[in-house]
Amino acid sequence: MGLRRSIALSVLAGLRPGRRILPDLHWQPRPEGPLLWLHAASALDLEAALHLLQRLSVLDPMPSILLTLHEGLSLPSPPPKGVLVEAPPPDKRAQVQAFLDHFRPDLALICGRPLRPLLYWTMSKAGVPMTLVNVRGSDLDPPGFRLARNVDRAMGSCFQHIICRDGPSARRIDRLRPGLPPSLPLGRLEEGSTTPSANARVLETLRNQLAGRPLWLAAYTTPGEDPMVVEAHRQMGRYSHRLLCVIAPSEPERGGDLATILGNQGWRVALRSTGDTLSEDIQIVVIDTPDEMGLWFRLAPISFMGSSLIPGFGGKDPFAPATLGSAVLYGPNVGHYLDSYGRLVNAGGARIVKDASSLAQGLQLLLAPDKAAAQAHAAWDVASRGAEVTDKVLEILQEQLDEKVFS
Incomplete structure (x- = not known):
């Protein structure tokens, strides 16, 4: 040497x-x-x-x-x-x-x-x-x-x-x-996501209201994506009439108008800010309250990550649902998170969709519990790998800080 x-x-x-x-x-x-x-x-x-x-x-x-x-x-x-x-x-x-x-x-x-x-x-x-x-x-x-x-x-x-x-x-x-x-x-x-928090009491209340009902989440949707999400949910009605769709617009303030539009189209809609009970006849829930994504990523076995079907938005971080055990679907326009989605896809932890029909096909595939569980586990595995490195880095930095401060 x-x-x-x-x-x-x-x-x-x-x-x-x-x-x-x-x-x-x-x-x-x-x-x-x-x-x-x-x-x-x-x-x-x-x-x-x-x-x-x-x-x-x-x-x-x-x-x-x-x-x-x-x-x-x-x-x-x-x-x-x-x-x-x-x-x-x-x-x-x-x-x-x-x-x-x-x-x-x-x-x-x-x-x-x-x-x-x-x-x-x-x-x-x-x-x-x-x-x-x-x-x-x-x-x-x-x-x-x-x-x-x-x-x-x-x-x-x-x-x-x-x-x-x-x-x-x-x-x-x-x-x-x-x-x-x-x-x-x-x-x-690696890049990752801080796991979004959830109020334990509210989470338990929602679980009781849903009573094991199947559901899927469309997170961070843009105005141009909302109709595609709703059409995919309509197509899914042929296979699961109890399936609940939860839509969380990228701008929560759009929620009220979106709920009105959907109601006028004949859908039975619950709007979160009004405290609507999620009864069995509700078909779509619209999330217009901030800081609730941690709840729905925990409740939904399938999450479609919006801001991705239409160019110009760059996609959203897929590791938030991945860390909470939700299988991930996404559109082709995820330039801001291309490497993240690539790692998930390579591990079998995410599936790309291109329009309402392919979104419905992806949902139909994942409605089989074993398919959703396998994809969700693969996504969680990818998300957790970076956590091990992060934890080790933090351990090393703390030891070096201690040496500086207490030496």
Whole structure:
């Protein structure tokens, strides 16, 4: 390892300019207290990082967050309150040192490659504990005999903890870093969904009202999708006359008008905001009350995720129903969550539909309890994999925080 490290150091030394000229940088002030630096190297890593931000409140003390994004990445929405967003410094000596002098991170979590050799090496020398996730063995031990290969391989010794994709990657990485904690082949830190909550008393009341009645949920529907959902439910009446359709518009304020339209079409409708009892003759329930999705994802064995049949909306997060045991149907326009749906489909945990007829066909298939249970279990399995990695990352970060605070 000594020869490899010396070769890598010589390469890094070659990256250093002859004169140290501090760049003209304008960073936000560093907040007081512990600071966690979180870096996302790709769009998938950014989705995972944004999900992790929702879980960091369990840390004690809760650190301030500095989030940096690889070139070309941008946040899909404003950052959560209290999160600083900056570009990482160029991998040059002056900029790296200025970045570390300004922000003085107490710990760091790096998601994915490309890696930044000089930055990470400098942080390691400064004693900043770093964790690397979402890498393969080839990321730290690339093939070939390039000189730069030694730089990548030496990076392995900069990280206290590495969570990699699989067992072969772990064995390959561990050969590069003897004496350090073994890498953990847990898979990717992935985007996911915080499980929506549900009021236990209301949930029990609804279960009693439904009394085992079959139902399906159309979640986050757009105005153009509502007629397709209703038509699919009409077609399903041939196979299950007791089947209840629950429609949750993407804008709850549309619920009242939607219930009126459906009533005028002859449907027997219950509107949640009016407290209608879900009697046996009700055919459609319209959700116009906020914060109830956790209830219906728990009650519905089948969830159609709307904002997906018509272009322009990008789809909705499929992991919310998946984590609660609901089989997932969705339309073809899910660009905002394409990787999430792809993983579910590959595992047999979701099924694509294209119109009212194919939605009805998907519902008919899943009305068989064994089919719905199998698909729901596959979806839950995919959703839970990322949870294991997330829990391990949080455990590592808490241990590193404890060392900083109590040392």
